Amino acid sequence: MPNVSLSALPPVAALLQTAALPELSQPIIGGVAIAYFVIVAVIGTWASRRTRSAADFFVAGKGIGLFTLAMASMAATLSGFAFIGGPGLVYTVGLGAVFIVLPAALTNSMGAWVMAKRLRLLAEVREMMTIPDAIAARYDSRLAQGLSAVAIIIAVVGYMATNILALGLVIDAIFSPGLVAAIWIGTIIVLAYSVSGGILAGIYNDVFQGSLMAFASGAVFWYALEAGGGFSGISRTILATDPALLSPWGKLTPLAALSFYFVFGLGSLGQPHVIHKFFMLRDARRLKWFPLLMTTALFVSLLLFIGVGLAMKSLVLSGATPALRIPDDATPSFLLLFTPVPLAAIVFASVAAAIMSTVNSFMSIGAAAFTHDLPVAFGTRLGDELTWGRIWTVVIALVSAVVAQASGTLVAFLGIFGWGLFASTLVPALAVGLNWSGATRAGAVSSIATGLVVTLALETMAYLQLFSFPSGVTASAIALMSSMLVFFVVSWWTRDTALSTLAPDVRAVMEA
């Protein structure tokens, strides 16, 4: 992390891994990592043989089952932050960091009620490939589609750069090839299966990767409780030395902790790499069990986030282990000191899995924005979307890998606004718009533009240190609120036009 106080940081800035991990070059860890990469390659090769069209490449041929959807959504939701940065943040600020994952109790069910059915039904009446497709269909607007595609492209490159850097750090820690080489090795591995098999390869790798993440997290949580003496032992140790860590807000202010909950709760409705997977479900009626499966998988996968951060702090405070070099060492140090080496090896493979599943999803939506959304927004379509999709996947990956080699602060800056940009540009127009027939095209276009401008302007000014917000106030939150308010005000202002842009088939979807 950059050397700035946490209270001054926007939430997402705290989620970026830019510091090196401790060296992990043990034979078992290296062996498990190689085995993991081989399995990923085998799945990718299998999937690539089934990728014959742009629909296969971008939406997995709309033929996946419920379990696949749930595991893939979970794997795409969690990046390496859940395993490295998250526990480090809990170690540093205590329970305040938990407010990042706390909304998971609501978000999957909220997403199912608000988004899943509508998006999946849209795919029954229109040829949905991307989230901007859904926005275009809802408002009969190519401008809204183009603007949302631009927002997605900007966010994707920044997000991918941070994730590729994190993947490079993991590979460097295990195999020690040097960070630059590690970044390129990681990029080439993800690129190989993403280019050949597209989202189809990504989805089935996500199932493997998500299962690995859930298993590793559950097992490590058990070891964390055992090492710390259970929740009671951990609490007593921390309360005796640094009780603020176990206040409900940790070392954050109440407003800062609640702000995490707001941005990561409501913002979850606008994450295109997750919600576009609803298009892929073979049978809309199978959504019935989606929240239960997804919530269970996510819950188990997040146990490590909470358990390791608290246990490691307790172990350091009690003198059982030396103080950490940096907070991001919490998970690696705990694994090397308190878990069997094979489990540690699986967790490190899981970190790579978490990052790779997220990167693949970003590659897919980024390539789709270039290949499909922008041309459609300009009133045309590319002749061979499958080939162009592959070309743009390569271009985005290469650009992101180059950006990932820039200074850590710049990479962190680029990654900061990803979540906020997605949320502020997509939540009002899509999440509200698909459930409110009074929303208008002007309202949608204005809110997307507002989210885009406010996020970029505020984050850039903050990066250039032209101003700083009071503790708890973040650019992401302000952008999300601004775009919501603009959406409502402009829709009300132009309410006479609401029904004229609502096609009968889309209306049927919204009334279903």
Add this chain to the structure above:
Amino acid sequence: MSQALSVRDLALRALIAGVVGIALAYASAFFPPALSRFGPWLMAIVMPMTMFAMMILGAVRAGRGIGPVAVPFALVFLLVAGGFVLALALPAESVSTPLWFGLPRRAAVILFGVGLLPLFVLPVVYALTFDLLTLTDDDLARVRASRLPETTSIGAREGGV
């Protein structure tokens, strides 16, 4: 029909009020401490209100309201908003404070009340009410029947801007 409309309208108004409330909560941070201390309290109530208003907006059905999910929604809302308010209201713990399920009282309220209990409620409610409230075979057939032959199939229709 009018009942469904009123539930939808109510949810929409609650959503707008919630967003305005969140804006005010953030705005309070720019004021002196005497005013800014109310920000978290306001946030603790309007933020769950916003999220549940959004859920109701998604769940409400024309002619059917939100029926069987109304009570679980209300209970979980109270659990989440009440948890935040309790965490703000209860005094800080000391080392000798009794633990609740291994955690200090306020931390337990947040982790178990806000973070854990809703996990067991909402996904189950969604599954149990799916056939009645969310998507029936008839709904699906109606949507499929609405597919327009002239639709260009991608994004905006001809003439869309």
